[in-house]
Amino acid sequence: MGYAFKPMWISLRTLIRTSIAGGKPNTLLYPEEKMELADDFRGELGLVMDRCVGCESCARICPNKCLNMMLDDAGNGIMKWMPALDLAQCMFCGLCVEVCPSTALHMTNNYETATKDRFEKIFLPHEWAIKPEEAPDQRPFPYPELYEINCTGCGACDRACPHDVIDMVSIPGTAKRRPNGTLGPEKKLPMFNYELCVSCALCVDACPFDALDMLPRTTTASDPVVRVEEVTSV
Amino acid sequence: MYSISNTIATAILNALHINYPLLDYLLTWVIASIALLIIIVINVIVLIYVERKELGRFMDRRGPFVVGPAGVFQNFADMFKFLIKEMILPENADGLGFNSTLVIIVASSLLIVAVVPEAPYFFYTNPDLGLLLAFAIFAIEPFAVVIAGWASNNKYSLLGGFRSTAQMMSYEVPLLITVISVALVAGTFNFSSIVTFQEKHVWLVGPLFIGFIVFLIAIVAEIERIPFDTPDAEAELVHGWMTEYAGVKFALFQLTSYVRSFAGAAIMVLLFLGGWEGPFLPAIVWFYIKVYAVFTLFVWVRGSLPRVRIDQVLNIGWRSLLPLALINIVIAALFKMSGVI
Amino acid sequence: MAGIPTIVARREERDYSTLGLSEGRPPEELASAIKNKFQIDVKVKPRRRLDAGKIPREKLLEFCTFLKEELSFEHATCVAGNDLRRSFEVIYHLSSYSNRCMIQFRVELPRDDPSVDSISYLWGGANWHERETYDMYGIIFKNHPKLERVLMPEGTDFFPFRKDFKLLDHWKIDWEYKGKRPPPQPMIGEKPRDANG
């Protein structure tokens, strides 16, 4: 039994450190003191209605199907498609925030989301809206970018695009001569009219050869909802 | 305590103009018993609070701090919670055994405190053979526990009851031998006389240090605290023999375990640490300071050590403590024969 | 107390303290050894991975015994079932500590007779994987020591991972009338276990 003294010394040292020698215990007095959170802590979701372009990317990526597109008043009398949220099913993975092209979704630092009834946590789009100041993490819009090497000019992206952004254009001088001497068809490549693009990434999903990727652009396109100047000034 | 309550009883009877000596006698004991109960309950509540706070600091946390200032009313909150719980008698349990053990265990634990004096003139009763009486009462509990374990009709309870009995039996032996050595040196079985002897000569923790250590370990096993809380080891037996008890019954068992802790600490103070002896302060204050210091030692051990396995508990009891206790009694005899103290 | 087993710390004949410390035999050598014995083309992939493709199910036990005894594949990493709609397959991943490599092979089973030899007697670690595969796909492992349900409750009469198994209709949120949901579906009843075995 002689070796019980070292552990007793350790716990005695803790007692001295926490009560007598001026230290304080490790406990966080919860309702008064709060945990320090990182800036990108993933708490309750918030929607900036002004920025939402209704692209449905969030509803497509959500693993739990807790986002659903609905028509709602955006606060200024305009009805538009925006996601409704069932926070009771949300698992705070943050994938929707990551894919949102217009940074309309933001995870706030609020983690105290308990309610008595889980149905209180089903929100229509305007019910979970936050102000744009509360979501400062704006990043440049991603736009589809072409990897020419992979592209075969099949036009799948053109057919998938909901906003007529993509036009398939023939590239002069790319036609190959057939064995019988006639010229074949010229190679087609997609051209993007970024003015119309809402960054929904449907074309990227549609491309069978991985020739498209969403990459951030700051300069080429004017932003459909938020002007580029505002983005850079924030 | 007897004289105070006697005064009160006489005053009440005088005020009512009643003059029956027997009534006076009975009323005195009733008042003294109620006073004892109040003292025990207050002590237990303070003990639980002290344990929670101290254990918290040993573990680098705060202990209770929400209910009342610094959490002093947490125990009352817990008690109310137990009070509003349903009292469950398990199906197929033996009702008589299940409930009667509660009475036996609570009453026997209160009785231990009743025979322990707290100051020269502040005691419930102080019989000449108080020491033996206290340990005789200590030994009642195992029987009740084994009945409780059997009556609950639960395998965990049954195992816990067996363990409790085995542990109590094996630690009674070194405990009693150590106690006998104290009585041998002091020449009496009366608690007050033992303390008076220590006032005259020396605190017995000095000459009988081995006995002190044996007594400390054995008393921790006897009151079933960590590291010797195998009968209600929550990791393997859910709550040992207390598994099936719920609500008020469970709360009473928990309080009883603290009553026994208090009694154990008090006996240790009386036998080895000079009782209520001490300078400047009144005797009763010294007594309580020492009792709480010993209790802090129990808490400290609980905060530092893991639980011992049941067969190892028995091994320690028979193989280490018993020889040490025998050595101790030889030392005591040598001291007595040589006439040093 | 005669029935209580006593604990005897048996000394090991083999020294395991150097197992896995050396590279062992190269995977190409193992592949050619398999090829010589079973005429199976084994692809060698980067990071010491082998792929033996399909093994006929009659030869499985012989093949596995060869792997364990001759090529020292000590460890059964995984046994996975798979439903190919027309047939079933069982995918085996075995790994070798001493040669630091891993082999994958599969056995295809007809849908009307999904049974294959158990490898639990070779590798005790495959025991529960086979039980799970039986549990989820209904593939029978012959000579398995205890082929019972492991994850699903006893008495379940379906095999949930088969592709033709239909889930109950998952409740959906009625976004127009939020808060009103259909009541939860009843669970599948379980027979209570007997406490005394």
Add this chain to the structure above:
Amino acid sequence: MAEMWINMGPQHPFTHGLWTLRVKVDGETIVDAEPIIGYLHRGFEKLCENRTYPQIIPICDRLCYVAAMSWDHVYVSAVENMLDLEVPLRAEYIRVIALEIQRIASHLVWLSSFMTDLGNLTAFLYAMREREMFIDLLQALCGARMTYNYPRIGGLSQDMPRDFPQQCLKILDLFERRLKEYEYLIEESEVFRIRTQGVGYLSPSDAINLGVTGPALRGSGVPVDLRKTDPYSAYPDFDFEVCVEKDCDVYARYRVRINEMYESCKIIRQALKKMPPGPVLGKVPHHYPKGEGYARTEDPRGEAFFYVQGDGTDRPYRVKIRSPIFVTVSAAPKMLKGYKVADVPSIMGSLDMCLGESDR
């Protein structure tokens, strides 16, 4: 006394999780044991068949909330193997750091639950206190405390914050001091030693044959650590030792885990020192081929294995998970037979049970 069966669980203080251990006891001695699992079965593999590949990553967090990062990583590397994808070197290094922090945090949870089983609540609170620091580090990396969703197919979701290395080194220094304190508190105690030494004997040949992996295997004296024997990610770049103990008992498994925490600290320091610049997410294909891929890694509990079979759509056709605890718990009767009922918490506690991953 006649033999009787005791059902320990599913509601029992020693089952960290939801499972049952049925033990047949003769007095206090165990003569037979049978683990029963499945109470937490969520049909994970079937669930994956109805999710797209990126959607599976957050669900992998739910396999085991104590070591969520390593499950994310093993899934992601299985898909990367399927796609033959190169991961940027910086991403690999940060992954290694995150994995090792996760390993320490997981071992600390094990330590706390193990010591609670043995009846010492002090070590529980100390270990939880230190775990909090590592959870904070992981939160700084990825924004969540337990369910990280940090790795992506082909890299990571975001780079580490700028002050992360300083913060990390500070915490590691403090932690190594505290780890010494644990050794004083726990293993210098005679009571702990008699509870663990010579208990739960598992011979090396049995351990290998029964598929036991991880610290339990290394506690039986077999020096197999997939970070060394089958190197993945950036582990070949780092210098660390495989922790082995030869006693084959609970104490050996405890020592292996404590030593692994020291080794993890070493790896994190080296990775922070050698950290290369560059992006953390490369070009990722948006189309998944028809094919299969698998990966195995050294989870804090053992060998974690993910098999992914794709059929050319955006969802996997079949996902199979090999959870280390699923196999280890099947070897439990071998360790339990012949010991006392009071040894059950200490033996099963030394295996670091996690039911989320074994029931899936």
